[in-house]
Amino acid sequence: MRQSRSATLKMMVDRAPNDRQINKLPPPYLKSSTPYAGSDFRPEVKSACISNRLVSAGLKISKVIILGNVAVGKSCLVNRFCHSVFDQNYKATIGVDFEVERFDILQVPFNLQIWDTAGQERFKCIASSYYRGAHAVVVAFDLTNLYSLSSCPAWLEDALKANTVRPLVFLVGTKRDLLSEAAYKHVEDQATRMARALQAEYWCVSSKCGLNIDTFFQRIAALTFNVSVSQECREIDSSKEIGNGLVTLKKTENPIGGMEKRKRLKNDCCNS
Amino acid sequence: MESTTDKANPLAKKLAKIQDNQFENDKDTLEALKELSTFFNENSIRTRRNLRGEIEGRSLAINQDIFKAFHQVKEGKNLNFFVILSLDDVHSQVLFMNQSCKGMSSKLAAVKMRTHQLMSQMTSFQATSNQLSMEQMVASKMIESFQLTPAEMTELQSFDRAITAEFFTAFRKSKHIHQQCKLLLQSGHQATVFEIMEQMASFQETALERLYRWTQNQCRNIDSPDSNILLTQAISCLQDRPVLLKYVVDEYCTVRRGLVARSFLDALTVGGPHGTPRPIELHAHDPARYVGDMLAWLHQMTPTEKENAQALLKGCDKSDITELVKGALANITEGVCRPLRLRLEQVISPDIGPAVLHTLSGLIRFYLNTIGEVVPNSALIETLNDVFDQCHHTFLTSLESHVQRLLERIQPPSQDLSPSLGVNQLLNLLRDVLSGGHIVDAKPSDVSEVVSRVLDPLLHLIEDTAGRLPRVDQAAYTLNCVYQIHSSLSLYEHVEERLENLQGLMENQLALLSNEQATSLIHSLGLGPVCALLQNQGDGELLSNIPGMDSSSLQSFLVKLDALLGAPDALQLAQWKLLISGSHRKTIQRRALDTVLSIYEQLYDAVHNPANCYENPSSIMPRTPQQVRDLLA
Known part of the structure; x- marks a missing residue:
């Protein structure tokens, strides 16, 4: 069996390309503007990946949704990352678009499903159906358009309403290339304040020149991976504990259970 | 000094040589001298002189002894305690030996003759043996490359074992062998090749059967196929069937x-x-x-x-x-x-x-x-x-x-000729429906179908209810309704054709209303007869002489016109004020006034035409048409 396992590993040489391999947690864009403070993967995640405990559990998939006002550059962001292209012409997204990116994180294959939603109001009823079960929410706004920043809380609220467990939240300002340094500083001030209010991690990117795009998505992938694997570890551990507990508790619990049962039986008899 | 004397004197040289000669080291000389010392007991001149003869005598005696001894040897006599054969004996024995050697060699030759065949047989056997071992090697190589090992065979055939990576190596090998057989076929070992091929085919068949069952079983309790490389391999193998x-x-x-x-x-x-x-x-x-x-x-x-x-x-x-x-x-x-x-x-x-x-x-x-x-x-x-x-x-x-x-x-049109409530409700319904379907880029044919399903009966009904009204009321009411519909619809895509249609409908009503308005204006300005006279001009009569065209009657028209210039809206039809759309009102007014203006122009030209003999024309009509136009604009 072990031999076949090692053969399995050997066969998995079709790896993700170099820029999709993550071996240490990428840092946030601003240390001061992130609720996710850990500087590295959690220890249990690391040990699980090194011991290959997870290989048998199948491919990991996480779902990311991208929200934001019309024409802030959501689709450009995704296209820049997934296809390394930037199209100057605006083309409205119809309903929702889908992309998947393969990563190798700590040598474990990991897929990021990216659902790029439409910003137009008329598609909202379609797009909102995709908010369910997201592991990460990216709320995008246009750095040159402060109105788009002000509508971010509404977008996030919609997304959080569809999820009972809070996903990772990112606030990302787009079109950085259109702003001068001074103008950007001013916008960044407001954006980081907004990020703090939304408990989101702040990023600024430019799809046109590719600024921060790769690191941003690597950060998302690594953080979602960290969360999902550590959750999986916890599930494995808790199931172990339950198993052990059953064995040890059996002695003490059984008589009580039995008594109760008998009692109930008696009651049943009485009632009948 | 001494060396010079040595060189000078050869005798001294010889002496030195004798002196240097160390006899004590020369054993032979010492022996000879010792033997010599036994010859004489006394050292006298005589003995010294006989020394030579004595030595020769002794040498002779020794030679004689040797001769005697050899003779004895030849005779075969017993000498001392050795038994020595005579030389003749030796000779005869050597002869004998020679003879037996010859016999032996001839015997050997005979044997050689006899074993020669054996030898050649032997070499041929050797050759055969070499060939055979070669063939054995080839055969074992052949088996190695054209047969499966027992382990591989069990791997392929035992149904109760789990599939491992070894199974796939064995399976690939059997497939490879099957392919190699085609190559072998070209070298022409048909029977063998077919046998091997058949064998491999049967192996593959069983293996595939086994693989099939395993894979099917795997598929039944599968979570994600990505995690199971063996499964993808199995599928790849199963492609053959x-x-x-x-x-x-x-x-x-x-x-x-x-x-x-x-x-x-x-x-x-x-x-x-x-x-x-x-x-x-x-x-x-x-x-x-x-x-x-x-x-x-x-x-x-x-x-x-x-x-x-x-x-x-x-x-x-x-x-x-x-x-x-x-x-x-x-x-x-x-x-x-x-x-x-x-x-x-x-x-x-x-x-x-x-x-x-x-x-x-x-x-x-x-x-x-x-x-x-x-x-x-x-x-x-x-x-x-x-x-x-x-x-x-x-x-x-x-x-x-x-x-x-x-x-x-939908109720019949009210006094104010505005679209009745039902029309608005229907339009609201249409708006709701069109906005609801707006999610996806709808097909134009669908939109126009929806639109016509709502509008066709509505337009029909409007036409129906308006038919009971007087002509001008009917036109105004229809225009109002269609205008409402048009403005509701213009917000949506894929309705261009319908909008054009509605526009045409409105245009008709507008033309009708403009006509009515112009007629009413002409009537209230008292321009009717002037118009008719202007048109019928040309039978040679002077216009100023014609009753109704004289300067005093023109004056009354001009007074009324002045009043109109002061309050352009005063002479509008009652229905005109009930039109919803300001632009419609404007269009109708513009068109009506244009008609009046053109008449005024004609009149002005006629009055200022000297042929018509008006006195002091500029006092009758002081305003040029352009001035009037500017005032009305």
Whole structure:
């Protein structure tokens, strides 16, 4: 069996390309503007990946949704990352678009499903159906358009309403290339304040020149991976504990259970 | 000094040589001297002189002794205590030996003659043996490369063992052998080759059978095919038997179909693990949300399933995998058809109103396209198609009944000639429906169908009710209604043709009203006779002489005109004021005044024409047409 396992590993040489391999947690864009403070993967995640405990559990998939006002550059962001292209012409997204990116994180294959939603109001009823079960929410706004920043809380609220467990939240300002340094500083001030209010991690990117795009998505992938694997570890551990507990508790619990049962039986008899 | 004497004296040299000669080191000399010393007992001159004779005498005696001894040897006499054969004996014995040697060699020759055959036989055997060992080597090589080892055979044939990587090496080897056999066939060992091929074929058959059963079993309890490399390898091997592959894929699809259907029902009723996300049926009261969530769930399920199927079939290099994957996806998604259809059909009822129904049919069509790209020609698409048709049909029926109901409620035009309440209600309905269907880029034909289903009966009704009014009222009322419709509709796409149509309708009414207005203006300005006279001019009479065209009657017209210039709206028709659209009012006014202006122009020209002999024309008509035009503008 072990031999076949090692053969399995050997066969998995079709790896993700170099820029999709993550071996240490990428840092946030601003240390001061992130609720996710850990500087590295959690220890249990690391040990699980090194011991290959997870290989048998199948491919990991996480779902990311991208929200934001019309024409802030959501689709450009995704296209820049997934296809390394930037199209100057605006083309409205119809309903929702889908992309998947393969990563190798700590040598474990990991897929990021990216659902790029439409910003137009008329598609909202379609797009909102995709908010369910997201592991990460990216709320995008246009750095040159402060109105788009002000509508971010509404977008996030919609997304959080569809999820009972809070996903990772990112606030990302787009079109950085259109702003001068001074103008950007001013916008960044407001954006980081907004990020703090939304408990989101702040990023600024430019799809046109590719600024921060790769690191941003690597950060998302690594953080979602960290969360999902550590959750999986916890599930494995808790199931172990339950198993052990059953064995040890059996002695003490059984008589009580039995008594109760008998009692109930008696009651049943009485009632009948 | 001494050396010079040595050189000078050869005698001294000899002496030195004798002196240097060390006899004590020369054993022979010492022996000889010792022997010599036994010759004489006394050292006298005599003895010294006889020394030479004595030595020769002794030498002779010794030679004689030797001769005697040899003689004795030849005679064969016993001498001392040795038994020595005579030389003759020796001679005879040597002769004898020679003879026996000759005999032996001849014997040897004879034997050699006899063994020669044996030897040649031997060498030929040797050669045969070499050849045989060579052949053995070839044969073992052949077996190595054209036969499976017992271990490999058991690997391929024992049904109770789990499939491991070794199985695939053995399987590949048997396949390789089968292929190599073709090469072997060219060198012409037909019988053997066929035997081997048959053998390999039978091995492969059993192996595939075994692999098939294993794979099928694996497919039954599979979570994600990506994690199981052996499985993809197995699928790749099974390509050789398309039927088996199909069965395996079918099995996989059946399992996934069940899983997907179950998780769909879970998502509907239970939600995700720990209640995240919440169950979809929580929103069953909101049809658009409910249907949208269900279809979005299906859409989100397809990429994962597609990836799984691709992972399972990625080893298939002999056929087009995309077709296989499409088929598999179609098969997998079949499971959700029934629950989906059930729920959709439940939602789609005429009660939820045409607007919602239109939204739903837009939603369903959107997903029909989106999902259709991933799984074309599947039962799911068929279901969606059916449901879409049903939804669309229900929508049209519901729309029709709503329109009918509202039409019945439309009241005849009121005094103010504004569109009655029912018209607005109908337009609201149309707006709702069009906005609801706006989600997806609707087909122009659909939009125009919806529009005509609402507007055709409405326009008909308007025409009907307006028919009972006086002509001008009818035109104003129709214009108002059509204007309302036009402005409601102009917000939407794909209605250009209808808008043009409405525009034409309005144009007709506008022309009619402008005419009426112009007539009324001419009438109230008292221009009627002037007009007629101007037109009939030319029979030679002077205009100033014609009654009604004299300067005093012109004066009364000009007074009225001045009043009009002061208050342009005063002489408008009553209906004119009831028009909703300001631009319409303006158009009608403009056209009517234009008519008046052109008459004024003609009149002005006529008055200022000296041929008509008006006295002092500029005092009669001091304003040029341009001035009047500017004042009216």
